[in-house]
Amino acid sequence: MRYDDSSPAPESHDSISPDQRWYTRRSTLAVAVAVLAPTVLAGWVLTQTLTGTEGQRPGPAPHPASHAAAADAKSSASPGAQAGASASASASASGPAAAPAPAKGPLTGKTVVIDPGHNTGNFQHTDEIDRQVDIGTNRKECDTTGTTTNSGYMEAEFSMDVSRRLRTILEGRGLKVVLTHEAGTARPWGPCIDERARIGNEARADAVVSVHADGVSQGNRGYHVILPAKVKAGGADTAAIVGPSRQLGERIGSNFSRTTGSAPANYLGSGTGLVVRDDLGGLNLSTRPKVFIECGNMRDSKDAAQLTSPEWRQKAAQGIADGIVGFLGG
Structure with a gap:
């Protein structure tokens, strides 16, 4: 160096x-x-x-300033705010809040029984439907075949179609709907008229409507609603349902006429569209407000043109439904 x-x-x-x-x-x-x-x-x-x-992995220590700020925020929060935060935490821990219960209306919990008149299988089971059953005032056939249009469209087909449409409308309004029978099921004929009444009674129905179409001669046109007479004999006692059944029938008649444009029958009921009878087992044996509606005459060409129209049958179902809903206070 x-x-x-x-x-x-x-x-x-x-x-x-x-x-x-x-x-x-x-x-x-x-x-x-x-x-x-x-x-x-x-x-x-x-x-x-x-x-x-002891083997535990702690997270990073908070900065002293952050810790102090959090403490200040907690101490400055109002008791209500702290309670709200606690409630929010509890709700988060227990999962999403339950949906509010649907609002209750005048139709909540009410049941309607729809009785499609006759059965398309009755034509092949005449022996079974000819069997006599007790209707209180006398004995009568279990059921009948019903009528047809001149072209062969069955009353049973018509009544089932309208009944299904009616069910859809009523269920859309929140009502429970029961049909006394339904096409395509294991039921090849009937049910008998006393069983039809029993179905409505056992369902504790708030209203029962039997859907039909008449089969009288050409020129007789229009609808009519059949109301129960006051009868008390054997198993029949209609005293409690005569009044409410009339109210139901009047509601259905007025709404049916307005919706379909049909007039009251020109061959019975004196133009009122209302007829009282004591010979129908479905009415005599009922303990619930009940009516029949004959929606038109299948043997009249003009009425038959309406009855065979799907569009008109939808109007018929709507008119009946509006009458039922009005009767039930909806």
Whole structure:
């Protein structure tokens, strides 16, 4: 190594005393410790952070300023706000809130029984439907075939179609609807007239409507609603249902006429569209408000054109439904 004239020449190693050499080594060790200590300390802190106490892994410690801010916010919140936060936390923990219960209306819990007149299978089961049943005032056939249009469209087809349409409308208004029978089921004929009445009674129906079409001669047109007479004989006692049945029939008649454009029958009922009878087992044996509606005359060409029209049958169902809903207070 070359030194210039301005730099002091280094001392020779041999010229340093033992005390000086010890001091130099101690100083060097101290410097080394000073350098290593922070590194060791940092490693220990890192190990504690990663492992935590007893093997648990803690999250990062909050900044003191953040901790203080959170405490200040909590202490400044009103009791109502704190209660609301607690309620929100509880709701979140227990899952989504239940949907509110649907509002109750005048039709809630009410039941309507619809009785489609006759059965398309009755034509093949004449022996069964000819069996006599007790209707209170006398005995009568279990059921009949019903009538047809001149082209062969069955009353039973008509009554089932209108009844199904009627059910759809009423269920849309929130009513429970029961049909006394339905096409395409295991029921090949009937049911008998006493069973039809029993179905309405056992359902505790708020209203029962039997859907029909008449079969008289050409030129006799229009609808009519049949109401129960006051009878008390055998198993028949209509005293409690005569009044409400008339109210039901009047409601149905007026709405049916308005919706379909049909006039009251021109061959019975004196133009009122209302007829009272005591010879129908479905009415005599009923304990619930009940009526029959003859929607038109299948043997009249003009009425038959309406009865065979799906559009007109939808109007018929709507008119009957409006009458039932009005009677039930909907």
